[in-house]
Amino acid sequence: RKEVEQDPGPFNVPEGATVAFNCTYSNSASQSFFWYRQDCRKEPKLLMSVYSSGNEDGRFTAQLNRASQYISLLIRDSKLSDSATYLCVVIDTGGFKTIFGAGTRLFVKA
């Protein structure tokens, strides 16, 4: 089993749609969770941290379920500019072992 697994994608959605990505992780002792965004031929950039209580940043909502060991990202009212690859990132205990999921590609169409 991979340490971090994501929905394979690609997701093709129309503008204005709501889309959700899930990610599961294998190490129950993992301490920090993030979603990163990577545009084509660019470096990954932090989208948002993920907290047990859930957190929201504009149209983006992230959730963490420690009991089931998964995190999710919800994008509401999708924009063309949301087209990118979304990476699930888990940091293990100790704070330095950073594990990236393979990424989920999102295409938002007009």
Added chain:
Amino acid sequence: NAGVTQTPKFRILKIGQSMTLQCTQDMNHNYMYWYRQDPGMGLKLIYYSVGAGITDKGEVPNGYNVSRSTTEDFPLRLELAAPSQTSVYFCASSGPNPRDHSGNTIYFGEGSWLTVV
């Protein structure tokens, strides 16, 4: 506002040549990393460092070497370049999340595109 800086951005190497990818960060982070990303694929960890003088292998270290003589710098050396090393290389560092100071957040350089012919 520099963050993580990588050079060069683009390089073409001939088979068997050697080169060093430079990486420096100005955030005083202890942890630094080198990843490679092949087209359409995920990130693979080459080497990482938890502090000056300490380095360790990631999942794909063969054909590469690193050093960490200072906190700021983490160069990656390719010895005897091979076509299989054609890839995009990302240097990264991690430190406390500046938004809430909880946990470590990883920051990437803009990448170095390397082609071996």
